Amino acid sequence: MNEYLEIKYKPGGEVHTYTTELVHREPGFVLVRFRMARGGGPPDIPVAVTPGSISLGYFWARRPFNLYRWRSPAGDVIAHRFDAVTDVSIEPQRVEYRDLVLDWWVLPGDILLEEDRDDFERLAASGALSPKDIQAARAADRIIHARYRHLIDEAARIELRHLRPA
Template sequence: MTTMMTLTMMITTLRLSIPPDKKHVLEIKETLSGERLKFCCDVVDRGQNWLVVLYIVPEEVVLDSVKIPRGTLSFGYFWEDRPYNAYHFVGSQGQTLALYCNVSDSTCIREDKIYWRDLMVDVLVFPDGTGRVLDINELPESLSVILADSILDTATTLIATRYSLLTELETKTADYL
């Protein structure tokens, strides 16, 4: 079976497992500079203060050293009470390609949209659980000390808890495949 056939079967199976009354949400990401990026996503699961969405990567991207092929399933995990969100990139055979965590704040989940502010620093977790902090040198000097400390604390916590977070999200994602 070809990789594309396997991926197509996974997407079809996933779409069949999402209730027919599934909703779409507009993910709105705002950068520190005020730029807004928007993505239309399928709601996979939701709770009182959390949301899981699916986005199918339209074009190949490279995250640091990880190649994410076109058609990769990206499960976005958002929480209103955590200072980060996470994208679990899943390959055509259901395997983890990467876990990409954005240090964030102001996450607000509504019925038809999710808003969050990207605080620039990211943590990339590889399938073997190793991790790397990204973009820490790009923080603007004009950033308040309180916000800068909060960003660094969150990145440090993500690195320290990366194995358990990877396990948590791999387990949850498996329920959606």
């Protein structure tokens, strides 16, 4: 395994570190694989994740979002999740970014669901997010709502070029 770290900084100062596998890295972009041994799924989203599923993480240095493409052990797409992010830093052994709270799920059937809008608005109103953070999250919101299908298709093309069998 080609170990690669994903480091997420939350607005309250909490840090989440995930050990992933590097699939592909180039200037301004990295694709990683995370194996979901336990399965489960997000608590408020109707997505069933079986043990052995994988999450492919797509990170761009100059985009205000990242993308996770979840696949079952058989390789079927389960769902997609976009996260509003900023300050993405892609290094040889890790990707680091600040999470901006807003998330969007795309479920089978092109169902787009938003998560954490209330939390985002509360943090923005309290000053916990900077004007730059708010601007980046709002840009991600506009892009995801306008282009999520195009972005998912782009991810599928990237995957075809770079993903080796698990």
